[in-house]
Amino acid sequence: MFGAITFGFTAHAQTTDAAGPLLTPDQFLGYKLGAQFTPHAEMLRYVAHVVAHSPGRMKLVTYGKTYENRPLEVVQVASADNFGRLEDVRHNNLRLAGLEGGSAQRQMPGVCWLSYNVHGNEAVSSEAVMQVLYDLANPQDQQVQDWLKNTVVLIDPCINPDGHDRYVNWYNRVRNQSANANPDAWEHHEPWPGGRYNHYYFDLNRDWAWQTQQETRQRIALYNQWLPAVHADFHEMGPNNTYYFSPAAKPYHADITPWQRQFQGILGDYNKVAFDKNNWLYFTREVYDLYAPTYGDTWPSFNGAIGMTYEQGGGGAGGLAYARLDGDTLTLAQRIAHHHAASRATIQATAERHDDLLREFQSYFATAKSKPQGQYKTYVLPAGNDPGQLRAFTQYLDRNQIQYGFASKRSKTKGYNYTTGKTDNVQIEPRDVVISMYQPKSTLVKVLFEPKSQLEDSLTYDITSWALPYAFNLKAYALPGRLDASGSAPAQAMVKGSAATADKPYAYLARWNSLQDIRFLSRLLQQKVKVRYAEKAFESEGQQYAPGTLIVTRTSNESLGARFDQLVRAQADSAGTVVTAVKSGFSTTGRDLGSSTVHFVKQPNVAVVAGPGVDPTAFGEVWHFFEQQLGYPLTVLGADYLSRVSLQKYDVLILPNGNYGDIYSDRALDGLKAWVREGGRLIALEGAARFLANKKDFLLKTKAVDSVAVRKANQQNPYRLLRRYGDSEREEAEDAVQGSVYRVQLDNTHPLAFGYGSNYFALIRTPLGYRFLDKGGWNVGVIKKDSYSAGFAGTKARKELTDTFVVGTQDLGRGSVVYLGDNPLFRAFWQGGKLMFGNAVFLVGQ
Secondary structure, three states, rough: OOEEEEEEOOOOOOOOOOOOOOHHHHHHHHOOOOOOOOOOHHHHHHHHHHOOOOOOOEEEEEEEOOOOOEEEEEEOOHHHHHHOOHHHHHHHHHHOOOOOOOOOOOOOOOEEEEEHHHHOOOOOHHHHHHHHHHHHHOOOOHHHHHOOOOOOEEEEEOOOOHHHHHHHHHHHOOOOOOOOOOOOOOHHOOOOOOOOHOOOOOOOHHHHOOOOOOHHHHHHHHHHHHHOEEEEEEEEEEOOOEEEEOOOOOEEOOOHHHHHHHHHHHHHHHHHHHHHHHOOOOOOOOOOOOHHHHHHOOOOOOOOEEEEEEEEEHHHHHOEEEEEOOOOOEEHHHHHHHHHHHHHHHHHHHHHHHHHHHHHHHHHHHHHHOOOOOOOEEEOOOOOOOOOHHHHHHHHHOOOOOOEEOOOOOOOEEEEEOOOOEEEEEEOOOOOOOEEEEOOOOOHHHHHHHHOOOOOOOOOOHHHHHHHHOOOOOOEEEEOOOOOOOOOOOOOOOEEEOOOOOOOOOEEEEOOHHHHHHHHHHHHOOHHHHHHOOOEEEEEEEEOOOOEEEEOOOOOHHHHOOOHHHHHHHHHHOOOOEEEEOOOOOOOOOOOOOOEEEEOOOOOEHHHHHOOOOOOOHHHHHHHHHHHOOOOEEEEEEEEOHHHHHHHHHOEEOOEOOOOOOOOOHHHHHHHHHHHHHHOOOEEOOOOHHOOOOOOOOOOOOOOOOOOHHHHHHHHHHHEEEEEHHHHHHHHHHOOOOEEEEEEEEOOOOHHOOOOOOEEEEOOOOOOOOOOOOOEEEEEEEEOOOOOOOEEOOOOHHHHHHHHHHEEEEEEOOOOEEEEEEOOOOOOOOOHHHHHHHHHHHHHOO
């Protein structure tokens, strides 16, 4: 990750002056809570005011900053008796979990963590939290003070400040002087991209498990220092909905324990009391499941907590007042009251069920360590995997407190092979990475590694497969037995080869296998180092090198003088890739380094389209890839003025997923094709590829609907049209692909697939339904029969995902079009796809 970017935003000075009385939110803000939306900086000023008036009971901790340099803060709240031993409480929690040595005590307070406003335009959260904090600080609220005897409460008032202020600043600018409840009013229609996402338009609520975003990594680092027993995540949904609280909907992941399921009901009972008392409408056991580990309820659950989601009707469309379809008007004040009540109910449940919570919390981790669930007890990743990718993987394990070691000796066993999807003979080599299930975090390990997740109900609304070996594109095995992991870690030299210690080797070679290698290339190009890549395999000084290998020769880089060697070696170390220094340009087999099959990599000038019509998250994935993962310059072109931009200065144009019908008229599309014919490279992802499909001059074609077969089926069984209305959701699931892993067969002789083997595991989220490209195109990645690996795909979707094009290219004039029907940058966590995207940007068409 690169450093935070700063836009010069400065929060108002947060006073810690405790003079005068503790003020209510209304008194401090100068308006009644719910009368308007409060900017993030002003909300934090109130947080600081409350903390300053609660010495010995509250502590404000800044745990990081957003990409736009706004502070991220957590308030630690305890009774006067418990405040002085906050660190003891924290360490005791880690001891209960078995993650820290020493004896644990169950007489300590339980830890309840409340997270607000992960989606920026669900802004009621950061309004409600001010009232919650006031209650916790108010000595006159005896009920709350009694709860704090058994509970330490951690309050994160705003997980997503950048998105929050994007929404609030827009709403406060466009709202009428008196709130207009009419859904047609401007103030109920956010402009692109909306305030839901963070700076890079990532959904932070789908980043808990992957931690690709700066905000998430900083929050998880603090979360893992506490490991709360209860975690609640506060959200909003559409304004015509009521309020949702637990129990959650099915599917529950199989590793949600009976106690966690039971406490979902207990929390629901506490909330029912508050909501029934006020005659507020609500629903439970619908929509919001506990399955994928990506969320603020599931990820904490797999880390031993009772995790739950709260959803209030409203969201970005809600504004200050919204006329609902039932004739009632939903106000911001009502939304605040509901989240406020749910917050109190959560704290109350944690306090009053303190003994049960801590007993089960300790049992969760003790059982995980001594009696891990599942058929596999060890996971092994061979040391022969790409070293950069393997290092990224172990760094991920470190962030999540997952313990691992290294094989101490060579041995043979049997286990599940992620690559073949079968039980195979497994050769264990010294220094292979070994992850044992006999550890406190074994449940999290099982969930993250399981080849095929158990899905008790197909009606889930997110991905259904995510196994880390597939995501990181690493060879791996799951073993039913234990394996010694006491071996030593492999030593890793960044510069290897017979000429590694020489002052002036002939060239440096870098294998092309992972994101780290793309980063290395991008940094060299920006330093004006001339780089080549090999189109054919070769052997040099006893080492085999595959197509795509980067070749950095002293020749052509004479202008760098003495800086050449230092620069190459320093950039390899910084990027996390390994280079080999060689003494000669002669190859013992294959093409020599001066062959015509060795091509210069021209530094591309890259642009991407953003704006209405483009999926904000898809654009954000591209933006984040260049700025934060590569540190490579990228020009963002607005869809609203794209037609006036001369593309001649750009080598590569990226069209993220979206609906391009309003962006490219027939005339504009002709201009785009003319640019490609003159040498431009067009990269079309997902919906952009589908937009180009079937259009003149583009070789991508969708499969025709077999209407004859449909008619015959109806004639043979006329009753098949008699459908039950109650089955409609399940019938729709037949057409769905819920983030399933498929084995894509690759032509790895093509630059688009350089660095891969014969297969690539893709996370498919839509039935592609493309024909193979006709002559003039290259079908680089296709799905054939029996290519499904893991996750849910409906019966109809599976048929469409048989014999379909996935990724490939076509030549158009002097340029090329790259079709990426699958999104290799999905949520920035599918590490295995990033090399393919890097190939499209840097190698294809060179």
